[in-house]
Amino acid sequence: MTDQERRAKVEARAARIPPRFRGVYQRAMEGKSRAAAVRAKCQECVGYEDVTEQVRGCTDPACPLWPMRPYQASSPGVGIGPDGEEVEPIEDEDREDSPGATTAP
């Protein structure tokens, strides 16, 4: 696969992601943040619906991402700030209904 083909696939996938979650996906796809990659995958896994509660209460403890999934009370350093930067997790700030929730710039 060429870089151009990969970029086209990434752009097509990004276009299907609700805008408020797109920034985390794009950060993940830059390959610079494992935290963003885990977060983006978990957001996708639950279909971008009721993300905080669905991921926090994930019922597949056999998933390789389960121990690192975001939105836990004691997430091991997987917080993403409003601009996609890695920050210490602040659970309420990332809630979907929060005005400061993670969004694409």
Ligand code: SF4
């Ligand atoms: S930890 Fe749960 S929500 Fe995250 S990818 Fe795995 S199964 Fe999906």
